[in-house]
Amino acid sequence: MVKKGPGNESLRRRAQEREEAAEGSLWPVVGALLTSAVLGTAIGWFVLSRGASEMSAPSTDSDLVGNIPVASLPAAEVDQRQQLLSRLRALQVNQSWFLQLVDASLLARFPERGGRLPSDALEDAPLRQAWNDLAEEWLVRVEQFSPQLRSRLGELNNNDWQKQRQELIAQGVNGHVVEQLVTAGAKNLLQGASNTQKPAEPYLQLWYAAALRSLADLQIEMIKARASIPTVFSTRVSPGEARLISIQVPPGHRLVLGINGTPLMQMTVYGFRGDLVAERGPLRVVTLEQEAGSPVQVLVTNEGVSTGLITLSCRADQQASMSLPELDSNPLPDSATGALGQSEQPSTAPPLPSSPVRGNLDQLNPAPLAD
Secondary structure (H helix, E strand, O other), rough: OOOOOOHHHHHHHHHHHHHHHHHHHOOOHHHHHHHHHHHHHHHHHOOOHHHHHHHHHHOOHHHHHHOOOOOOHHHHHHHHHHHHHHHHHHHHHHHHHHHHHHHHHHHHHHHHHOOOOOOOOOOHHHHHHHHHHHHHHHHHHOOOOOOHHHHHHHOOOOHHHHHHHHHHHHHHHHHHHHHHHHHOOHHHHHHOOOOOOOOOOOHHHHHHHHHHHHOOOOEEEEEHHHHHOOOEEEEEEOOOOEEEEEEEEOEEEEEEEEOOOOOOOOEEEEEOOOOEEEEEEEOOOOEEEEEEOOOEEEEEEEEEOOOOOEEEEEEEEEEOOOOOOOOOOOEEEEOOOOOOOOOOOOOOOOOOOOOOOOOOOHHOOOOOOOO
16 A cells, blocks of 8 residues: 655656646647648649639630640640641651741731731631641641751751852852742742742741752753854753753854743843843743853743753854944045035935825735746
């Protein structure tokens, strides 16, 4: 039996105080855990609700041109967009440049939109379909280039084709004619983006690629025009391609040039300075005066869908002399007036009467001989 003494009472009191102290220190921990749980739940609901509202909003212009389409687009459009991006990756084509290309062509087709691209709204569905159709068309043209050129689209610049340009200039081709040659070869590729000069970006990347492709294996046809003797030359021009012919003309001669081919072929003629001496037009016969110089450069393009044969004929003609006759230093005097040379006084003698022509013009012909 344990006696209840003063010592036992103090021991129980200290044990009870320790238990109460332990319980008191536990409650702040529990409170902190509960507070953090409540705050975390509130923040999570806020973030989720905000993300849901963004996913349900129509996409901006930038969503259309590169970002993964949002769930507000129809499933068929989302799948079509994903297939386009997959094809671009497979072809190693710069996605950012290609999408800018499609955007630019869409805005050029619909100038009334004032530079605004279509959104995900229902009323813009026809415009989104037009964008997808243009993307397919441009992708088919880009596929024509080699993998090396495709991978460089979006990064090409003017320095990339200068080597080929300088080589042609060294062969006597004017620099302006070289640019026109590339532009003619890239016409079908650009589809109206530019017909006579280098286009602006993003189309300029395709022009550079066309320059590198068309000038890589370009062969200039060299012809010498002979005086009074025709020179005949024939060659084939592939569809969508251009052929450059350089003609040497003897000094002091004009050039008579004629080209035959298909109706879908065009010709342009440049002088030795690169100036235009015969406008772009159908194949025809032209006469170039000696001011055109030598060599004369002829650019023939085939806008058809099949290879065509052209036949060129040229001849150098001596320039006709239009100089006045030399004056006689010792003219004989006129026997009637005594004046030297031709009289400057008008004649006072009445003109001879002219007989009217009787009958029709057939009467001027001699009658046929009788058998």
